[in-house]
Amino acid sequence: MIYFYIISHVLGDFYLQSQELSDYKAVSRAGVRIHNIQYALAFMMVMILRIVILRNLSAILPDFILTLIFVSIHATIDIIKFRVTKTAYYKNIPYSKLDYKLKRDRFVESTRFDFFRKIAMNDIPSNDSKDKSSSSGRKPLAPITIFGIDQFCHLFSIVAISLLARNIYGYSFNPELSGYDFQVLLRMTLAILLVGKPANVLIVMLTERFDPKTTKIDEGLAGAGARMGTLERLLSLLFLSQNLVSGIAVVFTLKGIARYKKISEDAKFAEYFVIGTFTSLLIVFIVYLFIL
Known part of the structure; x- marks a missing residue:
């Protein structure tokens, strides 16, 4: 059952967001509510x-109770994170109503659901001085630190x-349907x-400070x-699962060819490219070792 709940978390925290x-x-309580x-x-x-x-059918009630518990804990963690960090993701951008309005309008334009759009449009920025740029002199936590603590809390809970519920209810998932191993x-x-998306988010945070910021829009x-x-990691994971390690070399060779001109002309981009590629490959290995 743990895998089901972690899959739910990944879908809700990354793919639906x-x-x-x-x-x-990051700047609005309404945004936190919509996410939850x-x-x-x-x-x-x-x-x-x-x-x-x-x-x-006998598992519906305990399953529903566990779902409510997980959702409630997630909401609590997100609310605490919002209150503690506020503008930590934007260390160089002081909190302002203009910054808030820009992010709200971008979300309103991007969402396909009128229900979420109405929540955002009815949102009014807080006038609480605590919501403004911090003047306490404390250095905000880095995004990767916030991300790591946040995900650890969610996954640990x-x-x-899940383990506690299994001990209480004898709750496990081990069906054998049509001979397939569902685990x-x-x-x-x-x-x-x-x-996929979680790895993309993590790689951006880990490599952002190495980004030379030289890429032009038309490139x-x-x-x-x-x-x-995402495709390179999916292919690498597929090759690893089939013990075709040589296939990974082909994938990254093709990636290097696609970026060859930029790599050969820009040393900083070449270093950034290598760091990002190795980070991507490392994530694949970690997922393979600990999940598969």
Whole structure:
């Protein structure tokens, strides 16, 4: 069952959360509320899927209770993070109503749901002095530090409560349907999800300070770099799972060819490219070792 809950977390915290919402929730309580609604929806969808697969009606009540607990804990952690960090993601941008309005408007334009759009449009920035740029002299935590603490708290709570629930309810997931090993299927699903958007977010945070910021708009398609990174990690994970290590070399050779001109002309970009590539490959190895 732990894999199901972690998959729900990854879907709710990454795949259902756009970059616009991530930026908006860093400066607005309404953004935090919208994110937690989406997070709850992810858990509910996976819970329904789990019930359909298990076909065990007696597990519905404890499963629903656990889902409520996970969603509530996630909301609590996010609220605490918002109150503690506020503008930590924007260390060089003082909090202002203009900054708030910009992020809110970007989210409103990006969302497809009128319900979330109405929540954002009815949101009024707080006049509390604590919401303004910190003047306490304390250096804000780096985004990667906040991200690490945040994800550790979420994952630790999911694992700990899942194990506790299993001891209380005898709650485990080990069905044998049509001869398939669903534990392997769940691990593979989780691994594929992890090397996608979560890996992209982590790589950006880890390598941002090495970015030479020299890429011009007309030098590539918007979002192509992130998509290439996702594909390279998916292919690498596939090759590793089939013990075809040589296939990984082919993937990264093709990636190098695609960036050859920029690498040969810009030494700083070449270093940034190598750091990003090695980080991406390291994430694949970690996911393979600990998940698969």
